[in-house]
Amino acid sequence: MKIHEYQARELFVKFGIPTPEAILVRNPDEASRAFERLQRDHGCKLAVVKAQVHAGGRGKGGGVKLVRSADDARHAAAEILAKPLVTPQTGPEGVHVSRLLVAAGVNIAHEYYLALTIDRNRRGIVLIASAQGGMDIEEVAASNPDAIVRELINPSIGLRPFQARKVAYRLGFKGQQVRAAGKVIHQLCDLFIQTDASLVEINPLVVTTPTEEHPDGRVLAIDAKITFDENAMFRHPDLQELADPAEEEPLETRANQYGLSYIKLDGNIGCLVNGAGLAMATMDIIKLHGGEPANFLDVGGSASEEAVTEAFRIILADANVKAVLVNIFGGIAKCDTIARAIIHAAKEVGFKVPLVVRLEGTNVEPARKLLEDAQSSIPSLQPARDLTDAARKVTESIGVAPVAHT
Amino acid sequence: MSILVDRNTRVICQGITGAAGAFHTKACLEYGTQMVGGVVPNKGGMTDPNGLPIFNTCDEAVQATAATATMIFVPPAFASDAILEAADAGIELIVCITEGIPVLDMVRVRRVLDAHYRGVRLIGPNCPGIITPGQCKIGIMPGYIHKSAEQSETRRAVGIISRSGTLTYEAVWQTANLGIGQTTCIGIGGDPVRGMNFIDCLALYNTDPETDGVLLIGEIGGSDEEQAATFIQKHVNKPVVAFIAGRTAPPGRRMGHAGAIISGGEGGAEAKIQKLEEAGCVIAQSPADLGTTMARALKLA
Numbered sequence: 119m120k121i122h123e124y125q126a127r128e129l130f131v132k133f134g135i136p137t138p139e140a141i142l143v144r145n146p147d148e149a150s151r152a153f154e155r156l157q158r159d160h161g162c163k164l165a166v167v168k169a170q171v172h173a174g175g176r177g178k179g180g181g182v183k184l185v186r187s188a189d190d191a192r193h194a195a196a197e198i199l200a201k202p203l204v205t206p207q208t209g210p211e212g213v214h215v216s217r218l219l220v221a222a223g224v225n226i227a228h229e230y231y232l233a234l235t236i237d238r239n240r241r242g243i244v245l246i247a248s249a250q251g252g253m254d255i256e257e258v259a260a261s262n263p264d265a266i267v268r269e270l271i272n273p274s275i276g277l278r279p280f281q282a283r284k285v286a287y288r289l290g291f292k293g294q295q296v297r298a299a300g301k302v303i304h305q306l307c308d309l310f311i312q313t314d315a316s317l318v319e320i321n322p323l324v325v326t327t328p329t330e331e332h333p334d335g336r337v338l339a340i341d342a343k344i345t346f347d348e349n350a351m352f353r354h355p356d357l358q359e360l361a362d363p364a365e366e367e368p369l370e371t372r373a374n375q376y377g378l379s380y381i382k383l384d385g386n387i388g389c390l391v392n393g394a395g396l397a398m399a400t401m402d403i404i405k406l407h408g409g410e411p412a413n414f415l416d417v418g419g420s421a422s423e424e425a426v427t428e429a430f431r432i433i434l435a436d437a438n439v440k441a442v443l444v445n446i447f448g449g450i451a452k453c454d455t456i457a458r459a460i461i462h463a464a465k466e467v468g469f470k471v472p473l474v475v476r477l478e479g480t481n482v483e484p485a486r487k488l489l490e491d492a493q494s495s496i497p498s499l500q501p502a503r504d505l506t507d508a509a510r511k512v513t514e515s516i517g518v519a520p521v522a523h524t
Numbered sequence: 525m526s527i528l529v530d531r532n533t534r535v536i537c538q539g540i541t542g543a544a545g546a547f548h549t550k551a552c553l554e555y556g557t558q559m560v561g562g563v564v565p566n567k568g569g570m571t572d573p574n575g576l577p578i579f580n581t582c583d584e585a586v587q588a589t590a591a592t593a594t595m596i597f598v599p600p601a602f603a604s605d606a607i608l609e610a611a612d613a614g615i616e617l618i619v620c621i622t623e624g625i626p627v628l629d630m631v632r633v634r635r636v637l638d639a640h641y642r643g644v645r646l647i648g649p650n651c652p653g654i655i656t657p658g659q660c661k662i663g664i665m666p667g668y669i670h671k672s673a674e675q676s677e678t679r680r681a682v683g684i685i686s687r688s689g690t691l692t693y694e695a696v697w698q699t700a701n702l703g704i705g706q707t708t709c710i711g712i713g714g715d716p717v718r719g720m721n722f723i724d725c726l727a728l729y730n731t732d733p734e735t736d737g738v739l740l741i742g743e744i745g746g747s748d749e750e751q752a753a754t755f756i757q758k759h760v761n762k763p764v765v766a767f768i769a770g771r772t773a774p775p776g777r778r779m780g781h782a783g784a785i786i787s788g789g790e791g792g793a794e795a796k797i798q799k800l801e802e803a804g805c806v807i808a809q810s811p812a813d814l815g816t817t818m819a820r821a822l823k824l825a
Contacts, residue, residue, distance in 0.1 A: 238716045238746045238747075241631050241634045242635075311628065314626055347626050349624045349626045350626035350627075350628065379780045381777050391690075393690025394688060394779060394781045394784060395688020395690060395741065395769050396691045396694060398688075399767075401770075401773070402771045403810050403812060406810055414773070414780065416780040447693050447694050448666075450666065479693065
């Protein structure tokens, strides 16, 4: 579960991680007033206006603007709010921006990268850091892997002080910065464990230029990114409230409410499958036969008639869908139950596009009989003999030339 | 022969009174599994509808029944505790069906098991379980589709290991239809941090004289298949057929399973397929070809 930067920043503040002053705004007037306030209360000479969207790469898409006056802030806000924000992670249609963060600008002496995530192979939390902040960490990993510091953390005992020191020294922190950076690393790790995060990232973490008050500069988190483990949200009702439905694909939200796992894709062949692995494999076989899957959809092991009907509605709500492939391997869920659901749903939803159905497993014979009997009332229904036959039928139904199958 | 479970395996169910626990305990009993009891706190002394004794703790259950394996249906919030309780009670094989356990809970469990219970084997979580056809089924798979070598035309049998449930059934179905049986099928589960991995299962299949080959079903996310490839190249002397689901999955999206996600440039299907191919595995290109590719690898077709 992703949250916005301003929400992540609030959690940073709660866990004691130093961040620049910032104010959340919703329109150009508020942005202008926010600048005035930062100027008045914190002596701020410049600020950054940042679009609050989940997608990364905001800077590249024009969603982050440096401003030097209240007027500047107003214009920058108006510009960002005026149209959908397109970043390398959003797709060409972009995302709607409704909130902005106006954050006090700081004089940066050096930028670092700091993140925590789960290391599947080593079964721990891994801290990933680099002294090349502000850059995409994957680029750093590719171009200069030695510049990346990794430290494995055992969640049962948390980060040990020596680990924080080790990382801080390896990143080249000096003087008072070592203690300050070590503290940030510690607090970030506490945050990760206590909130059941799956990713926390600060890019960049900065050291500010020295001042009389801070001769070694200050260590500040300029950006804040947090993703939580959805499986752990049952023990964090407060964090669950941070979810932003506006950031979710509406069809995916609807599917979730019915216990369906649905992901919208760009193709035109809808699929309805039981089981996540089989659902992925079904997408793959469509592609193998020259088609493009319109979605991933796992109806689960014991899909009810109601859920299957809703699944069909969701698939057909995607205007790109030109044909639908149903692929069920009946185990505990019996094929005849599913066949009944298909017939019921097909009648209720009213299929105008070709519907190819492949059923196998428990009670498949009565299920096939049911579909045969229903065929006259659902003219678009085509039973398939097996998986290959199903893939072939569904791709041919929308005029894809048969692909030589190797 | 088989690996890990056979007709002598004595099994308890943790969470035997829940809807899923009760349903599948009955199904396992009907399949012929030696179900010997269940564990539900505060229900000790009762019996389940099949007449199986219920105990308050795993410790009591093991003392009374000599169980060596457990099937866990405890809800996600309590499942990691249930795994450790079973390990503490001396159970050797823990099969955790539960889906939705927080990943940090599993990280902690794995670290405790690795440090203090080296002899304990954990299958799952978020998995269909394990089955040795005709002998022992611990899990939620439809038992009747599985065939032993004796029940199969070719008298040959393979091991099947998979991160997915229904895709495993598909593999079982396809091999059985071609007259190929299964020695033992293991669903290792769809979570990012789990118990047994491909490598652990491959090592067992490799030394099992009755396993003629292995069908490995992986999917996007993580690098377990790449590690399996390295292991296969070095150690496995039997034919291995591999299929990787998710060639068409977009990066950054979780495809149903918590562990099925391509992230930070890692976990894509093509890299896995390439590594497995280099390791000498025969790749099934289509999910419809799992059985036929296995038959070819066994030189049956």
